[in-house]
Amino acid sequence: MAPLSHILEGMEIKVLHGEFFVTIEKRFSSFALFGGMVSTEFRPYQISMKHQGTKHDNQILTQMRMWLVYHPPGLKDLELQLRNIKSDSTFDLVCKVLHVCEGPSGEWIFYVWDGTDTPATELQTLLDTEAVTPTPLHPEEAPLPREVLCTLPCVGTVLRVFSNRFSKEILHLQKDIYWARFCNITCKQEFGMWKGSLLPSSRIRLLSSEDGSVIERLKTFNGRFATQVHREPMASLHTASDITDVEFKRAGYTTLMESLTHGQVTHKFKTLVRVVAAYPCQGKELHSLLTGDYCLRLTLEDPTARIHAYVHKDNAVSFFGGFLTLAALTRKMNRLLGVPEPEDDAEEGMAGGRNPPWIWCCLKSYRLDKYDPWGSRRFCAVEWHDGTSQYLVTSVNPIKIGYLVTFKLVTPNTLKVIVFNEDDSVEFRLENEGNTPRNILEKIVWNKDVEIWQMKEKMPLYRLKGPLDNAPPARDFVAALKASYDRTALPALIAEVKKASPSRGVLRENFDPVEIAQAYEKNGAACLSVLTDSKFFQGSFDYLEAIRNAGVKCPLLCKEFIIDAWQLYYARSKGADAVLLIAAILPDRDISYMLKICKILGMAALVEVHDEREIDRVIGIDGIQLIGINNRNLETFEVDISNTKNLLEGERGQLIAQKDIIRETERDGEEEEYLLLGLMSLTRWPWWRAPAAMVIGARQP
Known part of the structure; x- marks a missing residue:
């Protein structure tokens, strides 16, 4: 007509x-x-x-x-399926509303599905931000709890549709699962994921299961679900890449969502995914995977879900097919990520976009803790290439360093990992007998790894970074130390706010961190150090925040066992002006990386060493301003007061002076001629109210 x-x-x-x-x-x-x-x-x-x-x-x-x-009629109210949606278009969507909830920011989120896959998105070529902000795994702020996740379909995309207003249809949709027509909605891409939005003119119409559009959607899905090939990602049909040749005997094709909602923790499956992000992905950092103590983080996706995966350095050589040149390694990674070759970019006129190919991967799911199987669940992916298998440690949760990587870095010794494959299970064991921490430091760091994972679940990085943009600048920790030394000609004092320690127990029962900090400042301390570890030192980030909010003007050092860059942002959000980095638990690359993050946040970093090997490592790292010498062996907690003097003698001490690096140690002996500043825990003794000059000139009882 x-x-x-x-x-x-x-x-x-x-x-x-x-x-x-x-x-x-x-x-x-x-x-x-x-x-x-x-x-x-x-x-x-x-x-x-x-x-x-x-x-x-x-x-x-x-x-x-x-x-x-x-303006031909009908374009505005075009009815589409998820497989046909386009960015910033306006359309109607007939779909099944699987779940409705209110997000942390007050917006309403509809989880909708029509049995088809959203189109594979073109991603940004720029990957430098992966170092600070890993690619998110879902559009909403918080992930769905497992009990809700297990109700979602395992084939077809579940689109998140966001709305800033409440409607009466939400009451019905919260009580039961309905088919509905979303009228006049729009979609856009964020971080390579589709995100729907309700417009002011959008409407939701509940539909009967006998509606013609509903019957058509169900018929399409039933036909797709009946065949193995059609269950695979629609965008991958006839395009799966042969970059990696994967074969897993007795394992059929499975979507990522099928694995995430599987009834048993331990299982194996073969899947078809895209590598949408990686870190590191280029340059010398990528090449160092073949020779250094590093790992590669991959972000894998299919139409149903995303996960983060890690390639450990022990498997990097086989993963990339040998010790490749830097150029060859970069080309292979670019191919996995879909980064166009320079000549292709020029011919096709692409402006910074990439389209990763679909590749086959095989994964195994297992648990770390038999008492918490789902909370400790991890994936081990076996990717076959030229007949050689390698293992990727993956996690449902977006953490920077997995358990295997953490175990390898907590001590100076190499930590060997043995992979057993018995009765279709994968078990990781440590060489030390009993599979328990071998010393106090290892015990602290293992506990810290679990603690950070739990804290990151409650406070993701993107929620930390927002308030920091408007926060007042950090106080200059280094300048405060130098000013104190210039003013008094005495070692500048970093006074420590500490309630307890593993070796001495509780130092002060009646512990008021604000009162102690104010007394330190009043009596001339240049800076303050605040213990924040709760389990072993009875510290708290609340102490740090309370001292800052009480108006104390001294720069504050967050004394924590830092093993993840997330902790730097969290410390800054609580008022820290500087952080402690311990060389005994961090490789050089992590120290260098965290120094860059500290510089971005305006914080100083005090790098702590204990022996010759650690101090020689740290001196060679660019950007070091503060070196702290700990006379206490963190593995045994034994104290050697001659340690500082031995480490600063001879050419090493001259090199430190030439680099204008400030040295720090605990005040305990006659070694202060080698120091520019001193660090003491004064909480236990009566002179925590005494002037700093008196404290520096005295000896501990």
Whole structure:
């Protein structure tokens, strides 16, 4: 039927929630219907009895016909399936509403599905931000709890649709699962994921299961689910890459969502995914995977879910097919990530976009803790390449360093990992007997790894970074130390706020961190050090925040066992001006990386060493301003007061002085001629209220 042009008289037009409503009173209104095609014919083919034309009708009709040429009807209300959606288009969507919840920011989130896959997105070529902000695994702020996740379909994309307003349909959708028509909605891509939005003019119409559109969707899905090939990602059909040749005997194709919702923790499966992000992904850092103590983090996705995966350095050589040159290694990684070759970019005119290929991977799911199987669940992915298998440590949760990597880094000794494959299970064992921490430091760091994982679940990085943009700048920790030394000609004092320690127990029962900090500042301390580890030192980040909010002006050092860059942002959010980095638990690359993050946040970093090997490592790292010498062996907690003097003698001490690196140690002996500043825990003794000069000149009882 040809488009129609209507001329109405005596009508009332109202706008409500972005939609136009026309009210016609039959007793007074009239109308005339004309053909909508461009024509010189101005006679109506239907007219009401009361209609009377005017001299302006022909001009209005011509304008309306020309407008229809450039705005054909039906495009706005186009009904699409998820497989056909496009960015920033407006359309109707017939879908099943699986879950509705209110997000942390007050917006409503609809989880909808129609049995098809959203199109694979083109991603940004720029990957430098992966170092600070890993690619997110889902559009919403917080992941779904497992009990809700297990109710979602395992084939087809579940689209998140966001709305800033409450509607009466939400009450029905929260009580049961309905099919519905989302009218006049739009979609866009964020971080390579589709995100739906309700517009002011959007409407939700609940549908019967007998509705024709619903029956059509179910028929399409049933046909897809019946065959193995059609269950695979729609975008991957006939395009799966042969970059890696994967074969897993007795394992059928499984989506990532099928694995995430599997009834048993231990299982194996074969899947088809894209590598949407990696860190590191280029340059010398990527090449160092073959020779250094590093790991590679991959972000894998299929239409149903995303996960983060890690390639450990022991498997990097086999993963990349040998010790490749830097150029060859970069080319292979670019191919996995879909980064176009320079000549391809020029020929096709691509502007910074990439489209990763689909590759086959095989994964195994296992648990770390038999008492918490789902909370400690991890994935081990076995990727076969030229007949050689390698293992990727993966996690459902987006953590920077997995358990295997953490175990390897907590001590100076190499930690060997043995992989057993018995009865279709994968078990990781440590060489030390009993699979327990071998010393106090290892015990602290293992506990810290679990603690950080739990804290990151409650406070993701993106929620920390927002408030920091408007936070006041950090106080200059280094300048405060130098100013104190210049003013007094005595070692500057970093006074420590510490309630307890593993070796001495509780230092002060009646512990008021704010009162102690204010007394330190009043009596001349240059800076303050605040213990934040709760389990072993009875410290707290709340102490740090309380001292800062109490108006203490001394720069604050967050004394924590830092093993993850997330901790730097968290410390800064609590008021820290500097942080402690311990060389005994961090490799050089992590120290260098964290120094860069500290610089971005405006914080100083005090790098602590204990022996010759650690201090020689740290001296060679660019950006070191503060070195702390700990006379206490962190593995045994034994103290050797001659340690500082031995480490600063000879050429090493001269090199430190030439680099203008500030040295720090605990005040305990006659070694202060080698120091620029001193660090003491004064909480236990009566002179925590004494002037700093008196404290520095005295000896501990």
